[in-house]
Amino acid sequence: MRTRYYNALILAGEDREVREGEMWVKDDKIEAVVFDGRKSEELFDSEYDCGGNLLMPSLKDAHTHTAMTFSRSLADEFELNDWLFKAIFPREAKLTAEHVYWFTLLGFAENIMSGTTACFDMYMFPESVAKAAVEIGIRNVFCGSPNDFGGMDLIEERYLRFNEYDPLVSYKMGFHAEYTTNKDNLQIISDIAHKYEAPVYTHISETKAEVDGCIERYGKTPAVVLDEMGMFDFGGGGFHCVHFTDEDIEIFKKRGLYTVFNACSNLKLSSGIAPVKKYIDRGLKIAIGTDGAGSNNSLDMFREMYLDAVLSNVRSDKDGLIDPFDILKAGYSGGAHCMGLSDSDILAAGKNADFILLDMHHPNMNPRNNIVSNIVYAGSPVNVLMTVCAGKVLYHKGVLTTVDINEVNKMCSRLVEDLI
Numbered sequence: 107m108r109t110r111y112y113n114a115l116i117l118a119g120e121d122r123e124v125r126e127g128e129m130w131v132k133d134d135k136i137e138a139v140v141f142d143g144r145k146s147e148e149l150f151d152s153e154y155d156c157g158g159n160l161l162m163p164s165l166k167d168a169h170t171h172t173a174m175t176f177s178r179s180l181a182d183e184f185e186l187n188d189w190l191f192k193a194i195f196p197r198e199a200k201l202t203a204e205h206v207y208w209f210t211l212l213g214f215a216e217n218i219m220s221g222t223t224a225c226f227d228m229y230m231f232p233e234s235v236a237k238a239a240v241e242i243g244i245r246n247v248f249c250g251s252p253n254d255f256g257g258m259d260l261i262e263e264r265y266l267r268f269n270e271y272d273p274l275v276s277y278k279m280g281f282h283a284e285y286t287t288n289k290d291n292l293q294i295i296s297d298i299a300h301k302y303e304a305p306v307y308t309h310i311s312e313t314k315a316e317v318d319g320c321i322e323r324y325g326k327t328p329a330v331v332l333d334e335m336g337m338f339d340f341g342g343g344g345f346h347c348v349h350f351t352d353e354d355i356e357i358f359k360k361r362g363l364y365t366v367f368n369a370c371s372n373l374k375l376s377s378g379i380a381p382v383k384k385y386i387d388r389g390l391k392i393a394i395g396t397d398g399a400g401s402n403n404s405l406d407m408f409r410e411m412y413l414d415a416v417l418s419n420v421r422s423d424k425d426g427l428i429d430p431f432d433i434l435k436a437g438y439s440g441g442a443h444c445m446g447l448s449d450s451d452i453l454a455a456g457k458n459a460d461f462i463l464l465d466m467h468h469p470n471m472n473p474r475n476n477i478v479s480n481i482v483y484a485g486s487p488v489n490v491l492m493t494v495c496a497g498k499v500l501y502h503k504g505v506l507t508t509v510d511i512n513e514v515n516k517m518c519s520r521l522v523e524d525l526i
């Protein structure tokens with residue numbers, strides 16, 4: 107199946123340049139990105155007129171708990187610790203595989219409609235999540251088996267099983283956090299990571315209280331404790347990374363770890379603001395995630411990109427103002443590399459056909475003084491005309507093509523009653 111997307115503006119993504127051109131897709135891969143008027147030697151099975159709108163790499167949600175859509179707007183009055191232990195953990199104890207399947211579908215639908223084609227998901231009932239991902243057509247990368255759910259012995263089994271499950275599904279090592287994992291279990295995770303030479307990911311330094319607690323337990327920050335256990339010997343990353351010391355930053359730099367920002371969740375739970383510009387200037391690798399819908403409450407990567415850009419500017423003026431292209435690139439490429447999807451990062455021949463078409467005729471994209479700035483500072487899901495993952499159109503002009511959203515909404519409305 108060969109499709110020609112023509113009459114487009116194209117942000118291929120290696121750099122900030124936007125040019126007129128067309129893109130050819132063959133099955134699940136990009137065959138060519140054409141800027142010189144070159145013609146295809148073969149006929150196409152279909153041709154799509156992009157109408158002068160913008161083709162760009164799709165967004166990648168590099169930290170989420172997709173099924174937590176069940177907790178959207180359910181417990182908005184708590185800070186992180188009370189929110190987790192009083193509002194979330196008791197309800198999660200009631201979740202079944204059926205709940206997770208439907209609430210994950212709901213989350214994926216929101217991701218796709220807002221231009222996201224890959225999620226780095228940390229949750230439970232992975233069979234339900236994998237089934238939902240394959241059915242709706244989005245990429246799901248599992249981030250570990252949360253140690254509180256299912257036991258440590260499952261990690262290795264899941265690591266092997268879900269890395270062979272489906273081209274849309276893969277599995278990375280991960281655990282919830284230092285403060286919810288005892289030292290014996292941390293050591294087991296580190297040992298398995300060494301066995302497979304695998305990167306490891308975790309929530310880290312999200313709140314000041316978390317860092318203080320770790321210093322009380324070990325006399326060191328979470329990044330130091332975990333690094334000394336060999337947890338990051340093969341790379342990986344941290345979610346949130348709000349309260350890093352200079353030593354923590356150096357560890358992340360030395361190990362090539364990703365800092366994954368979750369600005370909206372940090373604001374809502376009163377956790378703090380990550381110094382994004384400072385991390386960029388220190389040479390850290392960056393990616394962006396939404397965190398779960400319970401702590402956000404949306405899965406809108408445009409809002410995350412906007413907040414990362416503007417909040418960093420507020421937090422520390424001595425760091426200077428942020429370059430919006432650094433944020434946009436983290437949104438489509440940094441996230442891809444963070445979760446091991448290096449073939450989904452940019453638009454180029456041989457890469458995965460994971461891309462979006464943004465409406466350039468919407469007032470918020472005009473005038474086009476700077477298209478990258480328009481996307482980061484003024485863009486929103488309202489601009490997403492089309493979302494394509496692995497060459498398949500999952501969303502087009504208001505319509506999800508692989509799922510009946512009315513049925514999903516209806517099921518989720520019914521199932522949430524079990525949890526309240």
Ligand SMILES: [Zn+2]
Nearest residue numbers: 309345397398
């Ligand atoms: Zn999280």
